[in-house]
Amino acid sequence: MRLSEHFVDPSSYGPYNFSNIPGTIISALTPETPAHMLPDDALAGLSNKYDKVVLILVDGLGWDDFKGLAGRSGFLRGLCERGSSMSLATQFPSTTACNVTTMNTALSVGQHGVYEWFYYEPGVGEIIAPLLYSYGPNIHERGSLMEYKDVKPASIYPRQSIYKILAEHGVRSYAFQDHEYATSPYTDAVFDGARRYGFVTPADGLVNMARAVIDEPLKRYYYFYFDRIDSLSHVHGPGSKETEAELEAFFLALEHIFWDRVKDKVDHTLFILTADHGQAMIDPVKCVYLNVEFPEIKEYIKKSRSGRYLAPAGSCRDMFLYVKDDRLDDAFHFLEERLRDRAVVVKTRELVDNGYFGGPYISEALASRLGNLVILPFEGQSVWWYEKDLFEIKFLGHHGGLTRQEMEIPFLAWDL
16 A cells, blocks of 8 residues: 555565565574565575674665765675665664664564654553653653663563574674663663674774674674764755765775775675665754644643653654544544645554554554554655654654655675
8 A cells, every 4th residue: 555656655565675684684594494584686696594694784874875875985886796785675664763673683563563763652651762761851861761660671672682583593693883872771672692892983893893703703693783874864964965974984984994804804704784764854944843833633632641642752754643542533634634735644553454564463562552643744844743852853854754765775785
């Protein structure tokens, strides 16, 4: 089901989806053949089994930006020529929370339920930010949910991890990411079974990952997460000179600090480079704040345990609303009429039934957290909820929606 000519239908990509990368990694390192893997041509010409796999995940690197960089970088162009490169669809919502959780648990968003940056958590009775483990007036502060003693991380996060699956086959795993969040309630759960390294700079992480790839014998898996492309795309916009400069700097570091060290010293090793989502340009000045422009909407919205409106959830590119059950139709028609030139308004049940979360059957974890109405802005548009100094849109780039720029990501694989 395609909601609009402006959007992509995730199911139209078939198995060429981000959610099938973890199964491909498990298959490459173990005797297992998971049910969900990328098709054979994603690794065209490469082996099926390896001693080591290195996965580099560049947050916010859309397919168009990847192609543009490949045209300027001889190193990246060479990797594309020696390996296999193609575009994949990321999962909907096109956001870090959903896709990074999938990469580290080998569970689709429909299974693990961590679907967006903000959403309602039933055990807390409030909107939370799951990756930050935060909620309420301190929702942007890492760890603020720790003061809420009635809930534990184990009740919020999935208990499966790709690292524990690999460990059952004797594969040791390493995870490299920024030191600011290398250890947290979220990473304690989804990185369970991995040896974690929190780097101060990407160069620090790359040189230490190179050493681990060279020195460690036997079966190994290495995960490297780089977040600065996403951060700069938010602030300056995707395709900005600042974002392009950071991309070029990262790939120079990847070439000279990592690749030059490992290329002649390892074999039977698969390298994968991909992303969790792309980004779309928005104009923050034109953001539609529902509770400001249409204050009547508040009468439709459920309230949290503390009496706050259950808003906002998702992002300004995929805003999920928790509407009173007996007012769902009223809210749908109210918003559809007022936003028809700026967004698609759709009942979440329709998205579930049409496989937008990976299939018509979703876990109780996801079902209990989803809002029952979704606003999906067109390209360049954004819709959100306003609370001064808490929920305001200041970014020039964002993601979460269904435009091609947000949904199409690169997949590059090469080996030694």
